Amino acid sequence: MFIDFEGIDGSGKTTLSNLLAARLSRLGYKVAHAREGGELRSPVARRIRELTRDASLLEMSPRTEFFLNLARDAQQLEEVIAPALARGEVCISDRYLYSQLALTGGGRGLELESLRAPCELASQGLWPDLVILVDVEPELARLRKRLGKSKGERALDNDSRKGLAGAGLAVSMREAFREMARQEPSRWLVIENNDLPLHVLEQRLVDAVVARLEGRDSPSPRPAPAPEPPAPAPVPRSLDEVEEHFFRVMDGLEVREPQLAVWLLGGLPGFSAHQRRLGFVERFPGLTVRSLNGLDDEPAWALRELLAEVVPRDVAASIGTTPSPQARALRERLYEQAPAEVLSGLKRDDSPAAWSLRERALGEGLLADVLCGLAGLDDETAWGVRELGVKRGLYGDVARSLAGLASARADALRESLLGHSRLAVLRSTTGLDTPFARELREALQDKARKVVLRSLTGLDTPEAWALREKGAPLTKEALDSVDGMDDARAWRLREEHVKRWPATVLSSLQGLPLTERAEALILQALEQTGARLPVLHKAYALVAAAHTATPPQERATPRAHDVDHTQPTL
Numbered sequence: 001m002f003i004d005f006e007g008i009d010g011s012g013k014t015t016l017s018n019l020l021a022a023r024l025s026r027l028g029y030k031v032a033h034a035r036e037g038g039e040l041r042s043p044v045a046r047r048i049r050e051l052t053r054d055a056s057l058l059e060m061s062p063r064t065e066f067f068l069n070l071a072r073d074a075q076q077l078e079e080v081i082a083p084a085l086a087r088g089e090v091c092i093s094d095r096y097l098y099s100q101l102a103l104t105g106g107g108r109g110l111e112l113e114s115l116r117a118p119c120e121l122a123s124q125g126l127w128p129d130l131v132i133l134v135d136v137e138p139e140l141a142r143l144r145k146r147l148g149k150s151k152g153e154r155a156l157d158n159d160s161r162k163g164l165a166g167a168g169l170a171v172s173m174r175e176a177f178r179e180m181a182r183q184e185p186s187r188w189l190v191i192e193n194n195d196l197p198l199h200v201l202e203q204r205l206v207d208a209v210v211a212r213l214e215g216r217d218s219p220s221p222r223p224a225p226a227p228e229p230p231a232p233a234p235v236p237r238s239l240d241e242v243e244e245h246f247f248r249v250m251d252g253l254e255v256r257e258p259q260l261a262v263w264l265l266g267g268l269p270g271f272s273a274h275q276r277r278l279g280f281v282e283r284f285p286g287l288t289v290r291s292l293n294g295l296d297d298e299p300a301w302a303l304r305e306l307l308a309e310v311v312p313r314d315v316a317a318s319i320g321t322t323p324s325p326q327a328r329a330l331r332e333r334l335y336e337q338a339p340a341e342v343l344s345g346l347k348r349d350d351s352p353a354a355w356s357l358r359e360r361a362l363g364e365g366l367l368a369d370v371l372c373g374l375a376g377l378d379d380e381t382a383w384g385v386r387e388l389g390v391k392r393g394l395y396g397d398v399a400r401s402l403a404g405l406a407s408a409r410a411d412a413l414r415e416s417l418l419g420h421s422r423l424a425v426l427r428s429t430t431g432l433d434t435p436f437a438r439e440l441r442e443a444l445q446d447k448a449r450k451v452v453l454r455s456l457t458g459l460d461t462p463e464a465w466a467l468r469e470k471g472a473p474l475t476k477e478a479l480d481s482v483d484g485m486d487d488a489r490a491w492r493l494r495e496e497h498v499k500r501w502p503a504t505v506l507s508s509l510q511g512l513p514l515t516e517r518a519e520a521l522i523l524q525a526l527e528q529t530g531a532r533l534p535v536l537h538k539a540y541a542l543v544a545a546a547h548t549a550t551p552p553q554e555r556a557t558p559r560a561h562d563v564d565h566t567q568p569t570l
Contacts, residue, residue, distance in 0.1 A: 001213060002085055004096040004128035006177055008170045009162075010141030010148075012193045012201075013134040014038045017094045019202045020209060024090055027210070032084035034076055035094035042079040048072040053160040055423060058447040060161065062108035066115065069100045074122040082126065090213070097123055098131060098180060103162070106176025107169045130212055131188045132205065133181050138170040139503050139534035140194060147263045150290065159423075159450070166450035166475030167501075195533075197256045235531045239519055239543050242526075246540035247272060249533055259284060264537050265291040269548040274299045281307070286314040293318050301326060308334060316341035321348065328353050335360070343369040348376035348404070355381065368397045375403035378410075386413065395420035402428040411436040423451055430455045438463055445470075453477035458485070465489055472497050476504040484511035494521060502529050506538035514546045 003020075005013040014035070021033040033041075040046045051057070052068050073096055084091040097119045105112035162169065181188035189208055193201060236242045254261040262280045265273050268291075280288045281303070289307045292300045300318075308315045308330065316338040319327050328351070331342045335357060343361055346354045354373075361370050362385070371389050374382050382401075389398040390413075399417045402410050402425075411434055414425045418440075426444060429437035437455070445452045445467060453471045456464045457480070464481070471478035472493055479501050482490040490508070498505045502525035509518055522539050529535045 001090045001130070002081065002093070002126070002128045003090065003130045003132065003209065004093045004098065005132050005134060006095065006098050006102070007134035007136065007193075008138060008141055008174050008177070010143075010145040010170075011134040011136040012144070012198075013132075014094050015198070016132075016134055016191070016193070016201060016205060017092050019198075020205055021092050023202065023206045024209070027206075029213070030087070030089040031092065032080070032087075032089045033092045033094075034080045034084075038094070040072070040076060042075050044079070045072045045075045048075065053162070055159050055161050055164060055448075056421075057161065058164075058422065058444065062104055062110055065108075065161070066100055066104040066110070067118070069103070070097070070118055070122040073097050073100065074124075077122070077124065077126060082124075085126075093128070096128060096131075098177070101180070102173045102176035103169075106179075107162075107165065107172045128187070130209065131181075131184075133177050133188055133190045134193050135174070135178065135190050136193045137532060137534070138167065138174055139532070141170065142167060143264070143534060144257075144260060147260055150263065150287075164423075164448045164450055166453065166471075166477045167504075168475030195252070195256070235526050236539075237523070239514065239522065239539075242522075242536070242539050242543045243272065245531060246536050247276075249531075249536060250276070253533065259287060262287045262291060264533075267291070267294040268541055268544050269295060269297065270544045273544065274303075277303065286311040289314045289318050291318075293320055296322055296324065304330065312337035313341050316345065319345050321345050323349060332357070339364075339366055340369045340372070343373040346373035349373075350377055350379060358385070367392060368394050371397035371401045374401035376405070377401075378405055378407065383409070390416075396424040399424035399428050403430065404432075406432045406434050414440075423448060426451050426455060431458045433459055433461050433464075441467065449475060450477045453481050456481040457483060460485070460487055468493060473500070476501040479504040479508050483508045486512055491517065498525055499528060503534040503538050506535065506542060509542055510545070514542065518542075 005017040007013040017035070018033065018037065021031045021036070024031045035041065040049060048068055048071055052060075052065055052072070076093070081091050081093060101112065101115055101119060104110050105115050178190075181190050191201060191205060236245045250261055250264070253264070258280070262277070262284050265276055265288075277288050277291060285307050289304060289311055292303060304315050304318060312334045316331065316334045319330060322345075327345075331345060332353070335342045339361060342357065343366065346357065358370050358373070361367075367385070367389060370385060371394060374385060386398050386401055389395075389401070395417050399414065399421050402414060405428075414428060414436060417425050422444070426440055426448060429440060432455075441452045441455060441463075449471060453467065453475070454477050456467060456478075459481070468478040468481060479493065479497060482493060485508070494505045494508060498521060506522060506525055509521070512518060514522075522542065525535050526539055531539075
């Protein structure tokens with residue numbers, strides 16, 4: 001039997017496919033997983049995948065990408081899948097040719113019917129007996145992906161080619177997958193992975209697959225291994241209800257996905273969020289302290305001090321670029337254990353203490369790390385470090401060090417770096433309105449839409465608004481670029497696209513007062529989405545920030561639920 005898992009990135013298909021393989025093996029079935037542990041078993045297929053993911057290949061056309069992906073799947077078929085089936089094994093695949101139809105037809109916009117014949121050729125007539133679509137809301141999938149990146153060494157801005165298209169690609173691919181499932185209901189099984197515990201999803205999946213293997217149409221009736229999640233509480237009707245609703249949803253999330261629950265506390269100020277953090281310190285100290293990023297209050301500093309010797313790199317990262325004396329003192333203490341994170345936090349800091357750390361790092365050969373903390377500095381010493389970086393071939397790091405610099409000298413260096421690291425150069429133009437920046441955005445708007453749109457952050461120019469209006473129907477990053485903007489055009493963009501990008505629209509309100517117009521937009525987003533977690537999270541972030549900004553004498557006394565959640569509610 002040939003079983004294929006499909007779904008957008010971050011849906012959980014890799015996790016579930018590996019769980020299924022392990023369970024079937026324990027039940028006595030001979031199982032081959034074509035992508036065990038997330039890695040393609042064919043070395044040739046792995047090499048092809050590296051090529052299609054390479055974000056530096058911006059000129060690769062959708063058709064070229066399609067045929068390379070077909071070649072990857074054809075190689076997996078001949079080298080792994082077909083031999084396993086010939087041996088009588090159950091073969092599980094994490095993505096197959098359906099992904100190419102969803103990506104190229106649904107996501108890239110090529111005519112779907114023209115893609116079917118090449119797929120048929122690549123398949124040699126061999127299609128899965130069962131396709132399992134792991135369906136998830138794209139905003140939730142994106143949160144899970146960012147959590148995964150935050151726990152690893154991979155930078156959050158290190159996109160694959162597919163990621164450069166922006167968040168709209170996942171939305172289009174999801175709809176393409178769902179349409180394929182609707183067209184072949186006997187072949188496709190849809191598993192929703194939004195709010196059920198993993199062990200419940202696993203058991204449902206095993207039941208359904210075993211039923212197919214035994215020739216039954218559906219799983220035999222059996223008691224559910226865990227109760228269904230409770231019916232969602234009513235959608236908040238006012239901002240006063242948002243906090244209670246958010247933490248009620250977090251109660252369930254702490255049980256299902258505790259690490260995601262910790263990560264969603266990131267940057268949230270106030271007593272309630274801090275009490276939640278304390279309940280996670282022992283299990284997830286690194287994630288917990290990273291959730292302090294952007295916080296400069298007394299409880300945040302106390303927690304950093306508590307964990308400084310336990311997870312020094314995470315503590316250093318949580319300080320960010322805070323310029324306070326307290327931050328500088330802690331950076332100096334943590335330098336030996338976390339030099340990269342400390343140096344990264346020195347952006348725009350030209351103090352003697354900062355340069356002392358940089359000089360020490362240069363003496364230790366940490367040039368790349370020093371460059372990562374040079375953003376915003378335009379003095380001759382900084383330029384000398386950049387020149388050294390160019391000589392050493394650290395082109396991407398040098399480009400990133402130019403962030404915030406709008407001088408002719410900076411643009412001349414950017415120009416010289418384009419042949420080495422275009423995306424890093426493009427990112428370095430964020431918020432800049434120079435001829436070089438405008439020309440680069442124009443050249444790359446269709447090749448790296450996400451990065452181009454994010455580079456518009458804070459810009460109030462005709463060119464920026466034209467790019468936003470063109471990009472907003474396609475991807476959320478157009479709304480990311482109006483964060484904190486109180487311009488009439490920013491409000492119009494939010495109100496026109498709140499149905500498509502509700503969480504991003506709310507996120508773009510950060511730093512703005514909660515006026516009647518803002519409150520109406522928040523409540524509209526909550527109502528239309530049923531207060532889904534990504535939207536509810538952004539709504540609470542706005543409410544918490546507004547509450548923190550309120551003078552202490554005007555704040556309400558903490559409610560009972562604020563103090564009852566130092567540990568996850570089971």
